[in-house]
Amino acid sequence: SQQGEEDPQALSIQEGENATMNCSYKTSINNLQWYRQNSGRGLVHLILIRSNEREKHSGRLRVTLDTSKKSSSLLITASRAADTASYFCATGPRANAGGTSYGKLTFGQGTILTVHP
């Protein structure tokens, strides 16, 4: 079963508008990550937010995390046609006793974003 569930499943906007995608998850996490996938390509890591962080920025990206609600959002500001892609949230593994990661990165079903020029 999927750990993360994105909402909406599809989003269509005009260039210059902001795009907001949401992700909900079920179990406790160490971090939450967002990835982008262009059609026919592999996934590209965008941003990682740790469980003790509430907000993080990277360029035009803003990610929030609410661990009490088990939810995250990805905001893309001033969208461009090149932002057209599928966006996935993924929940990261909990730390093991050695402090290294042996866990799985579990992905949601993704949000398909289309930005019209």
Next chain:
Amino acid sequence: DAGVIQSPRHEVTEMGQEVTLRCKPISGHNSLFWYRQTMMRGLELLIYFNNNVPIDDSGMPEDRFSAKMPNASFSTLKIQPSEPRDSAVYFCASNLGALNYGYTFGSGTRLTVV
């Protein structure tokens, strides 16, 4: 760094044939993951290795699937015999094997079993 390298990019095979997918992770990355992506099931983790040792293969669909990592720079995913329902895009990803690092994905192998 050339990133995670997968081969082949596309594979078309007949049902019953053996298929071998290959992956070269990023040098220095200690963890390697095999994922499968389909429209119906999304991204599924099949197996992952840490320091060349398989840690969790609970996602491997059945005995027809096997994966190896003989050294830090190479891994294979084998399907024998292949079936049409195995058609999917198979991704390999690697990671530093430490907390709070993102994963680097390869471009994937699109497998079609006819």
